[in-house]
Amino acid sequence: MTETTQTWSARLAELGIELPAVAAPVAAYVPAVRSGDHVYTSGQLPFVDGKLSLTGKLGADASDADAKAAARVCALNALAAINALVGIDNLVRVVKVVGFVASAQGFTGQPGVINGASEFLVEVFGDAGIHARSAVGVAELPLGSAVEVELIVEVR
Template sequence: MSAARKRLAELGLTLPAVTPPLAAYVPAVRSGSHVYVSGQLPMADGRLVAVGKVGAEVTPEQAKELAARCALGGLAAIDHLVGIDAVTRVVKVTGFVAVAPGFTAVPAVINGASELLGEVFGDAGRHARSAVGVAELPLGAPVEVELIVEVG
C-alpha cells in the first residue's frame, strides 16, 4: 500500500467514485508531468451534498468540510487517470466559494481542501493556492475545488 493510500486509510477516508462530467469536459487530464483536475463539487453518490451560499444557508464550518470533500473527489479523479501513487507533489489548489453578501472568510473555507491534501501527502501536499468568493457555482454548490498535481 502506498503512503498516500495508507494515510487515507489512517484518516478513515476512502476515495469516492469519480463523478461523471456535468458538461463537455473530462474529470482530469495529464499533460507531461502534471495532472489537471476539473473543478470538483461536493458530491456523494452522484448528488450534491449541500446547496446554498456560505454565510447564509451553509455555515463556514460546513463549507470547510465540503471543500475537503471536493479535494477527495479530485484525488479520486487523479487515481482513476494515473493512480494516486503517481503523485509526487500537489502544485496548486484553486477554490471557489459561493458567498452570501459580506462573507469574506473564503480562505478559511478552502483550508478544508488544503489541510486534507497536507494530511494525505505531508510536505508534498503543500501547494500554491487561490481562494475566490463568487456569486454562484454550478448547480447551486457552495464550494468548488480544482487541483494541479505533479506525477512521476
Template sequence: MSAIEKRLAELGFELPEVAAPVAAYVPAVRDGDHVHTSGQLPMVAGKLPLTGKVGAEVSAEQAGELARTCALNALAAIKSVIGDLDRVTRVVKVVGFVASDPSFTAQPGVVNGASHLLGDVFGDAGVHARSAVGVAVLPLDAPVEVEITVAVRD
C-alpha cells in the same frame, strides 16, 4: 491499495468513485508530468449534500467540510488518469471557489478544508500554492468547487 489510499483510510476517509461531469469536460487531464483536475463539486454518491451560499444557507464550517469532499473527488479524478496516487510527487496548486453571501469574506478558511486534507495525506509534498475566490454562484448551486494540479512521476 496505495500508500496514499492507506493514509486516507487512517484519516477516516475513503476515495470515492469519480464524480460524473455535469457538462462537456473530463474530470482530469494529464499533460506531461502534471495532472490538472476540472473543478470538483462536493458530490457524495452523485448528489450535493448541501446547496446555497456560504454565510447564508451554509456555514463556513460546513463549507470547509464540503471543500474537503471536493479534494477527495479531485484525488479520485487524478487516480482515474494515473492509476496509482503513489505516483503523485507534489500538490502544485489548489484553486477554490466559494459561492458566497455578499457579506461573507472568509473564503480562505473554507478552502482550508481542501488544503488541510492534502497536507495530511501528502505531508510536505501536499504544501501548495493556492487561490480562494468568492463567487456569486456555482454549478447546481454548490457552495464550493475545488480544482487541483499535481506533479506526477511515471
C-alpha cells in the same frame, strides 16, 4: 512519498479514507487531464454518493463549518479523478489548489472555507501536500453548490 516508503494508497487506508468513484461530469469536460508531469483536475463539487452535500451561499444560508467540510469532500473527489487517470501512488506533490466559494454579498471568509481542502491534503500527503492556492468568492456555482475545488498536481 512520506518519510517512509509507504505508498499514498497505504496512507489513505491508514487514515481510513476510501477514494470514491469519480463524479460524472455535468457538462462537456473530463474529470482530469495529464499534461507532461502534471495533472489538472476539473473543478470538483462536493458530491457524496451522487448528491451534493452542500448547496447555498456562504454568509447567507450555508455555514462556514459545513462549507469547510464540503471543501474537503471536493478535494477527495479531485484525488479520485487523479487516481482514475494516473494512479494515486504516482502523485509526487500537490502544486496548487483553486477553490471557489458561492458567497453572499459581504462574505469574506473564502480562505477559511478552502482550508478544508488544504488541511486535508496536508493531512494525507504531509510536506508533499503543501501547495500554492487561490480562494475566490463567486456569485453562483454549478448546480447551486456552495464550494468547488480544482487541483494541479505533479506526477511521475
